[in-house]
Amino acid sequence: MEPIVYRGMTRAELDSAYDNQRHVPEVAEWIAEYGRRSAAARARLKTVGPLAYGPGARQAVDLYLPARLPAPVHVFLHGGAWRALSREEAAWHAEGVVAQGSVFAAVGFDLATEVRLSEMVRQARQAVAWLYRNVAAHGGDPERITIGGHSSGAHMAAMVARDDWQEAAGLPRNLLKGAYLLSGLYDLEPVRLSYRNALLRLTEAEAAALSPILGRPSCPVVVGVAERETPEFRRQCFALAAEWGARFVFDAAGRHHYDVALDMGDPATVAGAALARVLAAA
Numbered sequence: 001m002e003p004i005v006y007r008g009m010t011r012a013e014l015d016s017a018y019d020n021q022r023h024v025p026e027v028a029e030w031i032a033e034y035g036r037r038s039a040a041a042r043a044r045l046k047t048v049g050p051l052a053y054g055p056g057a058r059q060a061v062d063l064y065l066p067a068r069l070p071a072p073v074h075v076f077l078h079g080g081a082w083r084a085l086s087r088e089e090a091a092w093h094a095e096g097v098v099a100q101g102s103v104f105a106a107v108g109f110d111l112a113t114e115v116r117l118s119e120m121v122r123q124a125r126q127a128v129a130w131l132y133r134n135v136a137a138h139g140g141d142p143e144r145i146t147i148g149g150h151s152s153g154a155h156m157a158a159m160v161a162r163d164d165w166q167e168a169a170g171l172p173r174n175l176l177k178g179a180y181l182l183s184g185l186y187d188l189e190p191v192r193l194s195y196r197n198a199l200l201r202l203t204e205a206e207a208a209a210l211s212p213i214l215g216r217p218s219c220p221v222v223v224g225v226a227e228r229e230t231p232e233f234r235r236q237c238f239a240l241a242a243e244w245g246a247r248f249v250f251d252a253a254g255r256h257h258y259d260v261a262l263d264m265g266d267p268a269t270v271a272g273a274a275l276a277r278v279l280a281a282a
């Protein structure tokens with residue numbers, strides 16, 4: 001009989017609970033759709049970038065600008081299980097954000113295939129700090145910055161939204177006016193115990209330090225999840241919402257981990273309407 005490793009699950013059951021692709025076999029089609037929509041957004045919108053915030057090739061930001069400036073800035077951190085995708089493939093909902101009058105800032109960062117997760121989080125925070133100090137030169141309002149992310153990007157956005165790093169970086173603790181967290185993981189202990197740790201190589205101490213749920217938020221948060229996520233993804237999202245006192249929580253009916261992301265730019269959907277709430281509050 002296999003041993004229990006976490007919340008009544010064996011290792012095989014835990015692996016399945018944290019493997020989105022196993023539950024959405026057509027995942028490649030959805031990822032390709034992200035790329036198609038992002039390419040269309042880059043072709044149609046006024047874009048500035050890449051703007052380097054660090055020395056690495058991935059450490060850059062692309063800005064998508066609304067017609068009227070200065071404007072609030074919505075920072076987006078892409079998903080990809082911490083190991084895939086890029087800022088170029090993260091613009092699929094830029095048009096929806098720009099249409100609501102905000103600058104869309106797609107952030108790139110090194111991946112876990114190259115660096116440790118703590119370095120990825122450091123880069124995401126560095127990018128937001130850079131934007132706070134430099135985005136005004138491109139029409140963004142540094143006093144009206146929000147952040148969002150999907151999947152592993154939601155984990156990283158939550159780490160940026162924590163209140164325990166801004167002072168050391170010489171930044172105001174309230175530099176973020178809101179956070180939008182969709183289908184993320186916020187307690188990394190079960191991640192450490194699953195197959196995902198072959199890539200992340202987290203120690204117990206690192207998993208705790210990089211778990212947003214063990215910190216406090218610096219801004220109001222909106223937390224969302226799809227109805228067809230695995231039970232563990234759903235549990236983690238609702239647990240963070242409760243622990244952080246989320247301003248708004250939504251459950252996207254009929255959606256799974258990949259198609260829910262495409263709703264973010266459409267205010268007619270529950271996920272898009274929730275993002276509109278965050279943008280309007282900036």
